[in-house]
Each structure stands twice: as structure tokens, then as C-alpha cells.
Amino acid sequence: MSATDTSTLAVQAATSATGRRISPLASAKLKQNLRWTNWAPAVITFVIAAALWQITAIANPYVIPTIDQVWMSLIKDADTYWANMLVTGLEVAVGASSGIIAGFILAIIMAEFQVMERAVMPLVVVVMVTPIVAIAPALVVAFGFGMTPKFIVTALVVFFPMLVNSLAGLRDVDDRALDVMKTLHASRWEIFRDLRFTGSMPYVFAGLRIALPLAIVGAAVAEFVAAGQQAGLGSLVTIAAAQANLPVTWASIALLCLMGVILISLLALVRKRVLWWSDGAAVGR
Amino acid sequence: METAQPHAGVHIENVSKSFGPEGARTLVLNHVSLSIKMGEFVSVIGPSGCGKSTLLKTVAGLIDADSGVVKVDGMTVKAATKNKMIGLVPQSPALLPWRTVLDNVRLPMTVNPKANANRNLRDPREILESFGLGAALDKYPGQLSGGMQQRVAIARAFVFDPSVLLMDEPFSALDEMNRDAQRLGLLDFWQSNRKAVMFVTHSVPEAIMLSDRIVVMGAHPGHIAEIIDVPLPRPRTIDVYATDEFRDLEGHVRETLREVMGQKSA
Numbered sequence: 339m340s341a342t343d344t345s346t347l348a349v350q351a352a353t354s355a356t357g358r359r360i361s362p363l364a365s366a367k368l369k370q371n372l373r374w375t376n377w378a379p380a381v382i383t384f385v386i387a388a389a390l391w392q393i394t395a396i397a398n399p400y401v402i403p404t405i406d407q408v409w410m411s412l413i414k415d416a417d418t419y420w421a422n423m424l425v426t427g428l429e430v431a432v433g434a435s436s437g438i439i440a441g442f443i444l445a446i447i448m449a450e451f452q453v454m455e456r457a458v459m460p461l462v463v464v465v466m467v468t469p470i471v472a473i474a475p476a477l478v479v480a481f482g483f484g485m486t487p488k489f490i491v492t493a494l495v496v497f498f499p500m501l502v503n504s505l506a507g508l509r510d511v512d513d514r515a516l517d518v519m520k521t522l523h524a525s526r527w528e529i530f531r532d533l534r535f536t537g538s539m540p541y542v543f544a545g546l547r548i549a550l551p552l553a554i555v556g557a558a559v560a561e562f563v564a565a566g567q568q569a570g571l572g573s574l575v576t577i578a579a580a581q582a583n584l585p586v587t588w589a590s591i592a593l594l595c596l597m598g599v600i601l602i603s604l605l606a607l608v609r610k611r612v613l614w615w616s617d618g619a620a621v622g623r
Numbered sequence: 624m625e626t627a628q629p630h631a632g633v634h635i636e637n638v639s640k641s642f643g644p645e646g647a648r649t650l651v652l653n654h655v656s657l658s659i660k661m662g663e664f665v666s667v668i669g670p671s672g673c674g675k676s677t678l679l680k681t682v683a684g685l686i687d688a689d690s691g692v693v694k695v696d697g698m699t700v701k702a703a704t705k706n707k708m709i710g711l712v713p714q715s716p717a718l719l720p721w722r723t724v725l726d727n728v729r730l731p732m733t734v735n736p737k738a739n740a741n742r743n744l745r746d747p748r749e750i751l752e753s754f755g756l757g758a759a760l761d762k763y764p765g766q767l768s769g770g771m772q773q774r775v776a777i778a779r780a781f782v783f784d785p786s787v788l789l790m791d792e793p794f795s796a797l798d799e800m801n802r803d804a805q806r807l808g809l810l811d812f813w814q815s816n817r818k819a820v821m822f823v824t825h826s827v828p829e830a831i832m833l834s835d836r837i838v839v840m841g842a843h844p845g846h847i848a849e850i851i852d853v854p855l856p857r858p859r860t861i862d863v864y865a866t867d868e869f870r871d872l873e874g875h876v877r878e879t880l881r882e883v884m885g886q887k888s889a
């Protein structure tokens with residue numbers, strides 16, 4: 339695996355080194371990615387896993403459902419699943435984006451004013467070490483069964499990795515570029531605008547890579563504790579599990595997983611567009 | 624902008640600097656005095672850790688001296704940086720990888736724009752072309768060789784027409800062949816844009832090739848041991864290396880460096 343990793347890395351480096359507009363290398367890279375040695379191992383792993391699952395499911399009908407049972411449930415109740423997926427999707431979208439923006443803005447404030455880090459970071463750490471599973475029911479009591487507690491829980495889990503990573507990124511500027519800026523008597527704003535902001539992006543994307551899957555965890559957990567609402571894939575999991583309805587339980591889990599895969603793939607696409615200048619070896623991977 | 628001629632250039636007077644916590648301070652610069660006239664090229668050479676970079680950073684306004692005075696064109700360093708009178712070429716090119724070569728060179732114009740008034744700003748394209756980078760304007764730093772990147776960094780320091788150029792071992796990361804080409808290129812450009820230059824280097828031939836004077840520093844604490852004149856005629860070409868005068872000077876500088884290092888271990 340690591341051998342193919344480094345080879346794609348080298349190709350990536352070559353593409354970025356010759357510019358984004360030049361296509362021959364890009365298509366060479368595509369060819370490289372499409373080579374069967376690249377995707378076949380993963381496909382084989384998935385096929386084996388699915389086969390093992392199916393064998394286990396057939397041998398233990400009350401433990402896990404078979405894949406075709408799950409698939410049938412997905413087809414039969416497609417509308418219900420879609421509606422619930424939208425609810426969870428909305429929670430993730432609203433919660434994650436507010437957590438991401440809040441984390442990044444607080445990171446900027448802390449990076450520019452060290453006093454703020456000393457003043458606020460201890461509180462942030464205290465909140466973050468408190469298990470989110472314990473906070474969620476309390477928030478439901480405070481804000482009711484509506485969307486608000488779900489937004490808050492999702493935002494909370496996203497906030498910390500964003501803050502920590504962005505802060506590290508904003509701090510990790512090229513000292514020598516900073517020296518050049520200082521001899522030009524650059525203002526703090528100019529240093530932020532020209533140096534820190536873009537320079538922090540590899541770290542920001544590393545933070546997003548951690549934060550986005552967590553956002554789904556946050557939304558699902560919030561739905562578990564407020565399952566009375568009966569909306570969202572997380573609620574669906576708890577309700578179906580309580581009724582020992584295995585196909586629905588696992589169909590919902592599969593959809594949560596699918597949401598995560600979609601989010602991570604989108605992130606990788608955006609990352610490529612934004613961070614084309616950062617070599618793959620940098621922190622942001 | 625026009626200042627009285629006698630003040631033009633860099634004046635360093637009795638500058639001392641120590642680092643470290645109270646009680647365990649080490650003296651890094653001990654009463655260093657040096658003047659660089661307008662249009663004069665001065666190299667600073669000396670053993671590692673003798674305080675060359677510290678001296679350069681003091682002139683750049685990146686480090687405050689404990690005592691002594693630094694003036695640039697008769698102004699304090701602070702006032703000089705406010706007026707963007709100092710161009711810095713750091714040891715690594717320190718270009719912004721997400722900006723094109725052209726936009727990297729434009730950076731000094733967009734930063735602290737108040738100081739752009741009444742000065743002879745250069746056309747970034749033109750300056751890059753004269754550095755042989757005309758074909759690389761729209762490339763990104765990651766697409767350039769180390770030598771090309773360093774030339775971009777030098778163009779970035781020249782573009783806003785500072786009175787003083789400070790370079791800290793700008794060619795140290797390049798291989799020997801490349802270094803020679805870069806030296807000649809720099810010399811060529813400087814010949815028609817005579818700034819006061821302070822050039823830190825570890826290379827004796829480089830110092831001789833480029834400079835009007837060579838400042839030899841000693842360590843523990845950092846001080847100026849000797850200042851050696853380089854009377855070789857300008858403009859200089861690669862043929863200078865083969866002359867007797869060059870070899871004599873090289874011997875002299877190396878001898879002085881040996882004395883300085885010996886002093887340290889004694």
C-alpha cells in the first residue's frame with residue numbers, strides 16, 4: 339500500500355511542479371490511478387469482507403442481517419430513508435459549518451492575541467474533555483427535542499479539532515518570509531492577509547479531515563438521546579434496534595457511513611483545488 | 624527622500640547585543656562599528672556563530688541592539704523600515720508557494736503601500752526579465768530550480784528600490800556551478816543599480832568577487848577583526864578568479880580567517 343502511495347505522491351508532485359493547466363501529466367496521473375494494481379487490492383478486501391458478512395449473517399439470522407435484506411429495506415422504504423438522511427444531513431451541514439467557522443475565527447483571534455489563548459483555551463479544554471455523550475441529554479433538556487441541541491452537539495465536536503489545527507497553522511509561518519514582511523514594515527493585517535491565512539490552509543484541511551467524520555458522530559449521538567423526535571438516521575438506528583429490526587438498523591448505519599464517505603470525498607476534491615501548491619508530504623494529508 | 628550625502632548608506636556604531644536569560648547572557652556582538660557607503664558592496668565573513676546574521680538582523684530591524692546606534696540614510700532603523708528603505712534577501716528564498724513568480728515580486732509593493740509615494744518603483748516584469756526569468760513570470764515557485772527561486776527573492780528585494788540591500792548567505796544552498804552564475808548575475812544587476820549592500824557569506828572567493836570591502840568577524844564575542852579592501856577593478860567578470868591580485872587577496876583573507884579562528888581556540 340505504501341509503495342503505491344509514494345508513487346501517486348511522486349506523480350502529484352510532478353503535476354504540481356509543471357502547473358495545473360498542463361493536461362498530459364494530469365492524464366498520466368489518471369492512468370496511474372486507474373491501473374488495476376491501484377484499486378484491485380481495496381476491491382478484493384471489500385469483496386472478502388462482504389462475503390464473510392453474508393456467511394455470518396446466514397449462520398446467525400438474529401445477530402446481523404444479510405446484505406440483500408438490507409438492500410431490500412433500502413429499496414422498499416427509500417422515501418423514509420431519504421427523508422431521515424436529509425434531517426441528519428441538515429444537522430451536519432448547519433452544525434459542522436458553524437463549528438468550523440467558529441473554530442477558525444477563534445483560532446485567528448488566539449493567534450493574533452496571545453492573551454486570548456491564555457484566557458480562553460483552558461475553558462475550551464474543559465468543555466472538550468467532557469464526554470459529548472453526556473452533554474447531549476443535558477442539551478436536549480435545555481433546548482427541547484427540536485434541531486437546536488443537534489446543531490449544538492455537532493458544532494461542539496467539530497469546533498475543537500478545527501480550533502487546534504487552525505491555530506497551529508496560523509502560527510507555523512515561514513520565519514524568513516516573516517522577516518521579509520517585517521523589514522517592509524508590514525502591518526499585522528498584511529501579514530495575516532498575505533502570509534498566515536493561506537499558509538494555514540494545510541493545517542485547516544487536516545483539521546477538516548478529522549472534524550467532518552466527527553460531525554456525523556455528533557449528529558447521530560444527538561439523535562440517539564432525543565430519539566423521541568423520530569427523525570434522522572441516528573434516531574432510526576435507535577428505534578429500529580429497540581424493535582430488533584435488523585435490516586432497518588443496518589440500512590440506517592450504512593447510510594450514515596455513506597454520508598461520511600461522501601463528505602470525505604468532497605473534502606478531498608476541494609483540498610486538491612485549494613492546496614495544489616502544498617506538496618503531499620506536508621502536514622495537511 | 625533626498626538626504627544629505629554624508630548620511631547615505633548604513634552606519635553601525637558601537638552596537639552590542641547579548642542573548643539569553645538574565646544572569647546567563649552571552650554576548651554575541653561586542654561594540655561593532657561599520658559604515659557602508661551608498662553604492663558600496665560590503666561582505667561579512669567569519670566563523671559560524673560569530674554573529675553575522677545577528678548583525679544583519681539588527682540592521683534589518685528584526686533584532687533590537689542592546690546598545691549602540693544603527694542608522695540607514697541618517698534615519699533610525701525603525702524609520703527606515705517604515706519608509707521601506709531596506710531590502711532583505713534571506714538565507715532561503717522564502718517565496719510564497721501559492722503565488723506566481725510575478726506576484727511574489729509584487730508583494731513588497733502591496734505591503735505597506737503608504738511608503739510607495741515618491742519612489743522609483745520598478746516594473747516587476749522588467750526586473751524579472753533582466754534576471755533571466757522572463758519565461759517564468761506565471762510559474763509558481765515549486766516549478767523553479769533553487770537558483771531561479773533565489774533570483775526571484777533577489778528581484779523581490781530590488782523591486783521597490785530600497786536604499787540598502789541585506790543578504791544573508793543567499794547562495795549557500797546552491798551547488799558551486801550555480802553559485803558562480805548567480806554571483807555574476809547579481810554583480811551584473813548591482814552594477815547598474817548601485818545600492819549599499821551588506822552581504823553575509825561563508826565563501827572567500829564569493830566575498831572577493833563581489834565586494835569593495837570584506838569585513839572579517841571573530842567570535843566569542845562577535846567583533847570585527849579586520850576590514851580588507853578589495854581594489855579589483857569593476858565591472859568584474861569570471862576572469863577575475865584567475866588573476867594574481869585575486870589569489871593574493873584570497874590568501875590574505877584566508878590567513879586573517881585562520882588567525883581569527885585560532886584566537887578563538889587559544
Ligand SMILES: Nc1ncnc2c1ncn2[C@@H]1O[C@H](COP(=O)(O)OP(=O)(O)OP(=O)(O)O)[C@@H](O)[C@H]1O
Nearest residue numbers: 642643651669670671672673674675676677678825
Ligand atoms: N534569538 C536568539 N536567541 C539566543 N541566541 C541566539 C539568537 N540568535 C542568535 N543567537 C546566538 O548568537 C550567536 C550568533 O548567531 P548568528 O546567527 O548571528 O551567527 P552567524 O555568524 O550568522 O552564524 P552562521 O554562520 O552559522 O549563520 C550564536 O551563538 C547563536 O546561538
Ligand SMILES: [Mg+2]
Nearest residue numbers: 675676677791
Ligand atoms: Mg547566519
